[in-house]
Amino acid sequence: MDGFSTFAGLECSRTGERVGGERLVNLSPAGAPLLAVYDVGRAAATMRRDAMAGRPPTMWRYHEMLPAPAPDCIVSLGEGMTPLLPVPRLGQRLGLTRLAIKDEGGNPTGSFKARGLSAAVTMARLLGAESLAMPSAGNAGGALAAYAARAGLAAHIFIPADAPLSNRAEALLAGAEVTLVRGFLDDCGVVAGQRARQAGWFDVSTFKEPYRVEGKKTMAYELVEQMGGEVPDVIVYPTGGGTGLVGMWRAFGEMQALGWIGERRPRLISVQAEGCAPLVRAFAAGAAESLPWSQPTTRVGGLRAPRVLADFLCLQAIRASGGTAIAVPDEAMFAAQREAGRAEGIGLCPEGGACVAALRLLVERGEVGRDERIVVFNTASAAKYVEMLATEAPVIDPPPR
Numbered sequence: 001m002d003g004f005s006t007f008a009g010l011e012c013s014r015t016g017e018r019v020g021g022e023r024l025v026n027l028s029p030a031g032a033p034l035l036a037v038y039d040v041g042r043a044a045a046t047m048r049r050d051a052m053a054g055r056p057p058t059m060w061r062y063h064e065m066l067p068a069p070a071p072d073c074i075v076s077l078g079e080g081m082t083p084l085l086p087v088p089r090l091g092q093r094l095g096l097t098r099l100a101i102k103d104e105g106g107n108p109t110g111s112f113k114a115r116g117l118s119a120a121v122t123m124a125r126l127l128g129a130e131s132l133a134m135p136s137a138g139n140a141g142g143a144l145a146a147y148a149a150r151a152g153l154a155a156h157i158f159i160p161a162d163a164p165l166s167n168r169a170e171a172l173l174a175g176a177e178v179t180l181v182r183g184f185l186d187d188c189g190v191v192a193g194q195r196a197r198q199a200g201w202f203d204v205s206t207f208k209e210p211y212r213v214e215g216k217k218t219m220a221y222e223l224v225e226q227m228g229g230e231v232p233d234v235i236v237y238p239t240g241g242g243t244g245l246v247g248m249w250r251a252f253g254e255m256q257a258l259g260w261i262g263e264r265r266p267r268l269i270s271v272q273a274e275g276c277a278p279l280v281r282a283f284a285a286g287a288a289e290s291l292p293w294s295q296p297t298t299r300v301g302g303l304r305a306p307r308v309l310a311d312f313l314c315l316q317a318i319r320a321s322g323g324t325a326i327a328v329p330d331e332a333m334f335a336a337q338r339e340a341g342r343a344e345g346i347g348l349c350p351e352g353g354a355c356v357a358a359l360r361l362l363v364e365r366g367e368v369g370r371d372e373r374i375v376v377f378n379t380a381s382a383a384k385y386v387e388m389l390a391t392e393a394p395v396i397d398p399p400p401r
């Protein structure tokens with residue numbers, strides 16, 4: 001379909017070398033992530049910001065700047081267009097007047113991983129893949145399972161043995177092959193990579209295929225649309241593999257080229273766990289790349305990514321935005337989850353709690369201003385982490401009738 005997508009191929013994120021987008025690929029010849037490029041001039045002709053509201057309420061409304069060539073090849077479960085909720089009561093507790101939460105918990109499979117996997121599975125099927133494999137801390141595996149089932153493809157998922165039960169259950173429910181690995185995400189990655197090579201499965205690991213980041217970038221398009229063409233001053237984002245951070249940063253550049261926004265960018269605040277903070281350590285050291293975190297101790301899966309393939313892209317984006325990287329302890333995440341639940345009724349995942357906890361530290365240090373427009377990303381629903389939540393309550397018998 002002419003003009004539906006203006007996807008123009010892939011480029012190496014290190015060398016800029018162009019690679020065609022017409023076959024299944026993982027990393028670039030230089031061993032780096034591949035990123036999609038578009039004919040933005042052509043996209044701008046049909047993609048006016050004020051015309052978006054008339055389109056279907058999924059992330060695919062931004063189809064000119066997404067890779068799927070036609071509507072009928074899209075693998076969708078209704079992902080995206082999540083609410084941007086003002087949270088005045090929580091804001092007041094933190095000393096902030098214009099705080100909002102982009103609540104990704106309402107996505108299919110309860111996390112923003114749905115966006116990335118909708119795009120990746122769409123492209124993998126289009127380009128001929130039949131079986132997909134992935135190491136995951138949990139949520140990505142659950143989303144892959146669902147989208148693969150939706151596409152009629154097989155999914156093979158390798159998750160740590162201590163991943164949340166919800167992740168195992170959702171993946172099994174969608175008919176995926178689930179293997180529990182006694183180890184961390186990078187151990188799962190080694191196993192998944194080996195098995196995929198042996199069996200000829202397509203590896204959809206974070207940044208080892210080019211399209212998950214394309215799905216995740218739509219969070220920034222939605223923010224600008226929901227804010228009536230404004231950009232926030234600050235985005236607080238829980239960072240594991242960095243897909244959302246890198247994707248949103250590129251999306252702001254794209255939106256400027258489309259004429260949606262000007263030069264101003266939000267400061268990107270990357271939040272990690274004290275027990276696994278490779279990007280925070282590299283940011284503080286002024287390094288261009290991170291070193292793997294040897295023994296992650298955080299219990300929070302989305303932040304337990306000891307090895308960050310796209311580290312240089314994350315660090316570039318954080319620095320170019322004037323933002324920062326900050327770590328918080330698990331206990332502060334859980335406390336912030338409870339605080340947000342009580343103040344606003346929003347079920348934050350611990351990763352979302354990490355952002356609220358980090359924001360409190362930044363307010364104390366004077367690094368964010370009281371009246372700045374701040375958006376915190378809640379990347380999954382609290383319900384996916386039920387084993388980590390308080391469930392005690394009195395049990396009584398009903399009165400005799």
Ligand SMILES: *Cc1c(COP(=O)(O)O)cnc(C)c1O
Pocket residue numbers: 111113139140206238239240241242243244245301302303349351352379380
């Ligand atoms: C995967 C995940 C993250 C980290 O996302 P990236 O974009 O890969 O950095 C954060 N929160 C949750 C709930 C996740 O599942």
